[in-house]
Amino acid sequence: MPAGGDSSFIRRSTLRQQIADALRDEVLAGRLPSGHPFTVKEIAEQYGVSATPVREALLDLCAQGLLDVEQHRGFKVHAFSADDFVAMVEARTLIIEGIFRSGAEHALRATPAEVLISIRRRADEAERAARAGDLDVLIGYDLRFWRELGSIVGNPYISDFLDRVRVQTWMFAVPLLRGTDDLGARLWHGHSQLAKALVQYDVAEAQRLIAEYNEHSLALVGKRGEHSG
Template sequence: MPGSGAVTRNTLRQQIADALRDEVLAGRLAAGSEFTVKQIAEKYEVSATPVREALVDLSAQGLLDSIQHRGFRVRVFSVDDFRGMIEARTLIVEGIFRRLVERGTAPGSGERLVSVRRRAEEARRAALNGSLEVLIGYDLRFWRELSGLVGNIYISEFLHRIRVQCWVFAVPYLKSEPDLRAGLWAGHNELMDAVTRADAEEVRRLVHAYNQHGLDWAAGLKAAGA
């Protein structure tokens, strides 16, 4: 069938991009790691074309740097980069909740709120258990689905990109924490409760506490010479 080859290649391209993103998020591909298209193609036993396209996609998302004549490198983020991410994240999240709480959620979003609440419960459970990889997956889904209630794909995608970058920076440091649970935010359920009640003041308080948690953690890293 005409066009089926392109569909297959694009699907493979996305699968490779997703797999590599998961490797970076889990810290198995550490910041600064370098590799070539050939190495990744051999690892996944696929042709070079979809691999190259996947790596270009991840570069566009800010997770990889392209190194001329050498391949790609996992981007290294600094503490200052992380603080900048939180600042950007704060502005977006505040706008999202202002829309959800003050103007109401989008029509037909009731069932979607149930889905977001499930993500919130799983994320909170993972945070309290110190299950980092599980938390990352549910946390990303939680914020993506919650921001999706606004009905603006550009906002949702931009927030998701920043959140992925935040996790990429944080994972190596969190893994070295003696008590991992102390460094993880677990307020997903409380935030969902406030959104459901349309309690604007409580939402603002929780979002502020959430962002301050990240800033305080970054300050601790800075003081430790990270």
């Protein structure tokens, strides 16, 4: 931050994050579908703000892999393929396996009780939303659940990368799930079981549930069994 405390810089940075968060939510909800084009001017007019924080927010989303820059034309929502999705699931599997290989039980036992309680609360909310087929609510709680779970290792690079991959997997999965019959039956709802295993320091059961979840995810694109999860 500039010396002396530049309040305009703070406001612009806050606005930049708010715009990025709002657009990310629109993408995750499927209201901005893959390939959808737009310009800085359009977004600035939509939110009633100047172009600078909008451009910065869009570039942030590009860095997260959610948007593409179209030379001299603006931006568009990135289109992920089924192969991309399989690679994402494999990537998040390797991240989580790495967490459990690097002393997960010790990390869990060292985690403050209030953090574990919060993880379990997020899990319960995510499971309720999944069983109800409420995709928008599920995504919000699911991302918070895994973000808090990733934070127990105390490595922000790991938790940030896991969060980024999870956002991308949801971005691909949402169009497949929207409009399907009996959505509650199709969504994975083992969050509470996983949280219970973590609270009980049962690493083996947590790993089993995560493998089950990954197989469930791969089944969405007919890739069940091609990766061990």
